[in-house]
Amino acid sequence: MAEKQLEKEVAKLDVSIFEIVGPIMIGPSSSHTAGMARIGRMAKDIIGADLKRIQIALHPQIKSTFKGHETDVAIVGGLLGMREDDESIKDALKIAEKKNIDTMVSFLPSTYQNPNTVVLTVESDHGIISITGISIGGGSFKITDIDGKKVSFTGKTNYLFVNYTKKETENKIIKTLEADKALQEKQLGYGAIQTRNNYLFWLSFLNSMPGNILREIRKLDGVIDARISPPILSFGLSKQPHRPLFKSIRELMELAREQGSLFEAILKYETNRSGRTAKEIIDLMGTHLEIMQKAVDQGLKEEITLVTGLASGIDGKLLARSVENGNSISGDVLPTAISRALAVMEVNGSMGTVVAAPTAGSCGIIPGCLLTVKDKKNLSDFDVIRALIVAGGIGVTFAHAGVSFSGAVGGCQSEVGVSSALAASALVELVGGNPMQVAHAAALAIKNMLGLVCDPLGGPVEVPCIKRNAIGVANAFAAAEMALAGIKSVIPPDEVLLALKNVQSLLPSELKGSAMGGLACTPTARKFRGESNLCCVLDS
Missing domain, CATH: 3.30.70.260 (ACT domain)
Known part of the structure; x- marks a missing residue:
């Protein structure tokens, strides 16, 4: 390592609201598709030469799921220079083959702590190099090692x-x-x-x-x-690393009092950290809203073919039709929101374009909730953009508390749970709730989701992921209704985040996307994977 390496660490830079409500990406997984594509792109820039051979070594915890997440496809796409929202990334392996680039996948020893770790051993015109990266969750990442030497590149x-x-x-x-x-x-x-x-x-x-x-x-x-x-993560950055305007929910509430509203407080935070103007931030969030709306429309109006066909691809349409026919037993707001959430998740499962919020595995919850209330109350796009910016700010406090947004790290409470909390806070903001109601809505929602496991049947973000977004929607409405009525979380919101982080660490690896526990161990799941003799926790 260079003797004069500066101590300023890029990894300590402020978290952007667009790391929470974003990225715009090709499905199906923010950690194992978008994040891995970004690791590949960063590795490409580090290597700086034409590629000849790519060896991808993944954590054994995702051995049963990486194919369904298209993880190897995403990494190779990134190494070829493709962005996470590039439609052509789906054909990355074929493109590599045409370029005479050999690719192979192997698995790391289980001693690697983070299940989202990947080690790339790449042969290029510059020789052979080994690059280690970790997909942190929600599409963010860090390069941690090059040829056995510790580094820290975040792509920001x-x-x-x-x-x-x-x-x-x-x-x-x-x-x-x-x-x-x-x-x-x-x-x-x-x-x-x-x-x-x-x-x-x-x-x-x-x-x-x-x-x-x-x-x-x-x-x-x-x-x-x-x-x-x-920058691989182009969130904008104009200042040296500095203390953010807020890190905790308590500090955010104080800033909101100073600025007059949560929206203005979070807008100032993002302006301060990014160098972008308020208009640029609002316009960018408007682009994210457009992608959300397109995903809803596509899922409800077009024929969807999922990656594996494990789920039907028509569940959003079925529920929407049921509501239209007057068959709902709970009015039309909640089932409409759920139908839209299912539709977005089906687009995600078909490797369509979605907005991770904060993850692809939970990308239906926020648009399902907000777009439904927007329509029912005749609200404007700007009203929804305000709510999305506030949701992003609440999510920033989650990130600063050390909460993971990856199911492989903390279970589905990290994905559907967090997204449900952000949706609850956004719903309160959308209908004019005050800052403390926004904060308590998030806390109430998370408390209901503690311990939710990640147990996909075999990799595809389809079962139970698509329908699990439905409970995220229902929980968000329940928490928002309680908060708007003046009901508060007895446990302060910041302490609820600490509890979430605690439960994330206590969940066993079998319940963190490994296909070794929960629904992933049922006979139907085993049959799908062709692993009838696989030893699961269910056997014991």
Whole structure:
């Protein structure tokens, strides 16, 4: 590691509301599809050469589920330069084959703690390199290791990567960079490691780099290549790492009092951390709303073919038709919201375009709830955008509390549970509730979801994931109704988040997307996987 590596750590940058209500992505999984595609893209930029062979080593906990999540497809797509919302990513393996790039999948020892870990061993024109990444949840990620050397790349900033053959070249690179005073002010950190083939230098920086600097570095003796990697997570960033305007729900409530509303408080937070204007943030969230609406319309009006066909692909339509025919036993608001949630999840299960909120496995809940109330109360798109921004801000407090958004890390309480809480808070905001009601709606919703397990039958985000979004919708309405009536959580909201984090850690791995417990161990699930002799917890 370079002796003068700066201590400023990019991983400590503020969480964006678009990490909560987002990303826009191709389904079916935010952790195992979108997040893995982003790891692949970051690895591509680190490698900086034409690929010849890709070996993907995944955690054994997702051995039964990675195919249904298209994890290998997503990683290869990322290594080919495809974004997580690129329709062509579905054909990544075929494209790699046409380019004569060999791909293979293996599995890591179970000693790796995080089940969302992937180790990529890639042969390129620069030789062989090993890159370790972790999909954190909701599409976010971190690169943690290159050829056995610890690093920390989050994809939130610009990076300069330089490959070189002589160790002394490192000082020449640093002197070239130091010659530009303006660039020094943009630097977040730099470092260098020796890889198995040569040396790799990196610089994390804000905004842009003058073209002459890149040209000068490429001329240095021993330099093989130098390139700029733009942010993989393009949430905008204009400042050095600093303390966010809020981290906890309590702090958010205080900021809301100062700013006059939750919406204004969260808008200021995102403006402060991103450098974007309020209009730019509102417009971007408006784009997310458009994608949500399109997914609802597609799921209810078009023929949907799921990846495996394990679920029908018509459940959203069936429930919508039942409501239209007057067959609902609970009025028309709740079943309409559920039908829309099912429709969005069916689009996700067909590798369609959705907005993870905060995950793809729970992407139906927020649009199902908000778009239904919007229609029933004749509200505007801007009203919904406000509610989405508030939901994003509430989700930021979850992230700062250390809550995982990945079912493989914390069970489905991390996905459907969290999404239900965000939907509850957004519903309260949407109909004019006050900030404390918004906070208590989230807390009430989470309390009802503690312990919810992740037990998909064999990888596809279909069973029970699609219909489990329905209970997320129902729970969100229940929590919002209680909060609007003045009912409060006895346990303060911030403490509820600590409880959620605690239960996430206590759930056994068999109930975290491993296909080794719960519904995944039923005879029907085993038959689907062709694993009739698989030993499950159910056997005991």
